[in-house]
Amino acid sequence: MGMLDKKYHDSNIIIVSLESALNWARKNSLWYEQFGLACCAIEMMATAASRYDFDRFGIIPRSSPRQADVMIVAGTVTLKMASRIKRLYEQMSEPRYVISMGSCSNCGGPYWEHGYHVLKGVDKVIPVDVYVPGCPPRPEALLEGFLKLQEKITGETIIEGKKEDSDKETKTGT
Amino acid sequence: MEVMMNKTTDSNSERREMVINMGPQHPSTHGVLRLELVLDGEVVKEVRPNIGYLHRCFEKYAEELGDYASVTPYTDRMDYVSAMNQELGYVIAIERLLELEIPERVEYIRVIISELQRIASHLLGIGAFGLDLGAFTPFLYLFTEREKILDIFEKTSGARLLYNYMTVGGLMKDVPKDFKKDTAEFVKTFRPKIKELNDLLSYNKIFINRTADIGVLPEKVALNYAASGPVLRGSGMKWDLRKDDPYSIYDRFDFDIPVGSGEVGTLGDCWDRYMVRVREMEQSLRIIEQALDGMPDEGDVTEAVPKRIRLKEGEIYCRTETPRGELGYYIISDKKGGPFRVKARAPSFVHLSMLPSISKGSLIADMVAIVGSIDIVLGEVDR
Amino acid sequence: MEYQTGDIGEPWILVETSSLKPVMKTLRDDPQLLFDVLMCLSGVHYQKEEELGVTYHINSTSLGHKLAIKVRVPIENPHVPSVESIWKTANWHEREAWDMVGVIFDEHPNHKRILCPEDWEGHPLRKDYVQQEFYQGMPTGD
Secondary structure (H helix, E strand, O other): OHHHHHHHOOOOOOOOOHHHHHHHHHHOOOOEEOOEOOHHHHHHHHHHOOOOOOHHHOOOEEOOHHHOOEEEEEOOOEHHHHHHHHHHHHHOOOOOEEEEEOHHHHHOHHHOOOOOOEOOOHHHOOOOOEEEOOOOOOHHHHHHHHHHHHHHHHOOOOOOOOOOHHHHHOOOOO | OOOEEEEOOOOOOOOEEEEEEEOOOOOOOOOOOEEEEEEEOOEEEEEEEEOOOOOOOHHHHHHHOOOOHHHHHHHHOOOOOOHHHHHHHHHHHHHHHHOOOOOHHHHHHHHHHHHHHHHHHHHHHHHHHHHHOOOHHHHHHHHHHHHHHHHHHHHHHOOOOOOOOEEOOEEOOOOOOOHHHHHHHHHHHHHHHHHHHHHHHHOOHHHHHHHOOOOOOOHHHHHHOOOOOHHHHHOOOOOOHHHHOOOOOHHHOOOOOOOOOOOOOOOOOHHHHHHHHHHHHHHHHHHHHHHHHHOOOOOOOOOOOOOOOOOOOEEEEEEEEEOOEEEEEEEEEOOOOOEEEEEEEOHHHHHHOOHHHHOOOOEHHHHHHHHHHHOOOHHHHHO | OEEEOOOEEOOEEEOOHHHHHHHHHHHHHOOOOOOOEEEEEEEEEEOOOOEEEEEEEEEOOOOOOEEEEEEEEEOOOOEEEOOOOOOOOHHHHHHHHHHHOOOEEEOOOOOOOOOOOOOOOOOOOOOOOOOOOEEOOEEOOO
16 A cells, blocks of 8 residues: 555555455455364464464454355364265355365375275365365464465456356255 | 254143254364254253264274384374373383383473473363353463463474374483473463463353353262263362372372362362363472472483384273373284274263263253363364 | 283183173172272274174272273174163263174163264274275265
């Protein structure tokens, strides 16, 4: 803001495209649905707590999927839980994003070999935008994941709409 | 939320019971727990806990990996809030089967780290309990203290939450040079914080109204349900495995066992269980100070670690005191390189089975307080 | 009843299934024994002998002693009487033993799976367990 009004000698004018303004507003107030499943949930809580503060990015936790923009899948996804995750994802209203936090939700994690009840990656049931590796990822890594998501939102257009093909294919009645 | 209405055939009053789901996604259930509440208006008549949403096949992994030492990272992930205590239990069980002599320096470091982990776990448990009831400030203040402990752990083992630091016979590597200085400084700065916590939360009138006389657990019921840890001590029974069935070198230290006394309500209510945890943190500080004084400065922490672990046939049930209660490992060994069967007896699993009997007749808001005061971790319940 | 030990570790007492409940009741009520806490109940699959076993670890908080008790049943007919009426904590432990290993507990009030979903096939902790390929349309493997 300071750079622009020095350029135009009038402190109240900014010239910007509507898309940029909308994207700027959306990316700086991403409200996440607190959906902590396992160990990564503790690191998510630590990121939201005093030392690695989430609030300075405009990110606050909401309990209901209807009020959230982002779903952070933090922790191991088991087969019993997978249908509930799908149901929660379908309750979020668009535009919606998913961050997969931790190795377990990226690809099954340490339970990839003999875990009979573990779903090897949450992207088998819902589409994922950002993958954050780690077991558990440090709070700084989760913050970087959010910054990458903000970069992704900056590049979005409002004309075509977000591509949700895989979501349409896997829609079931549950 | 699924709502099913059952009309009772009572001709005078139309009482209708509702079955409501609480969870598996819920901000206050401490993880993926599903509680089916049978309600009559606002009063809970019956609770049916459904678990298994985080079942990660720990026991299958312990059998299939074929190596005693590779199981340790998976024990971390059971109760992820107090990982060092889980590792300690498993490692002590194998050492008892092998009948190993552990060096003195290793024992002292293990005790200091276990007690620091106990404090960190209670800080999270108390913070989350306050958060469930609406107290946001203690959560932030306590997390600041917890971060200091996690800094010490990060310098020691390399990780903040899941360490894989203890091995059979010793530790992965020695503690850094300023471990003693950092820990002593933490002990000095943490004591006044407990007083601050008591001023903020423990004797706060709103908190007392929400937790006193709620979820009363009589001592006989607690023993029949095999309760342990702060849940049993909150009901007035002085039972702590560090004194009643000592392991490691806990018999050398002088500390008290805080028990619930019905100070602001009935004996065995939520407030008692909460206060036992707060007072336990003070006792842990005493143990850490004594251990820091007695710790030998020289010694190799990896000298007793066996290169290969081969056991004969036999079995053992070894129990240790974690921040949540009694953690037991039942290990059957045969002549192969890995265990034949490992069963982890998790305290949260046992405590959660008590929930239907202590929450009859409470309100929905009280359910949140009761589940928070038992302090469960779903990774342990489902393993 | 038979007292047995392994080469290392702790000993146990092997009991017949027909006398399990009276033995457990005596262990809990006799004034010289007073085993008031059932610490752990585990199901085990012994593949070589084609048997299933259940191990009980009990403890007395007043007198300070511990004991391990085992029962063994053939795998074709794995019925064991339930001790839920003696120690309430056995309720969930027995459900887990049924879920993981396949031991059937007689007179159990709620004999259902607890950890795996209701429509899961097989008992995962058996040595010859082969996991199912798909569950409700989702792949269980890679």
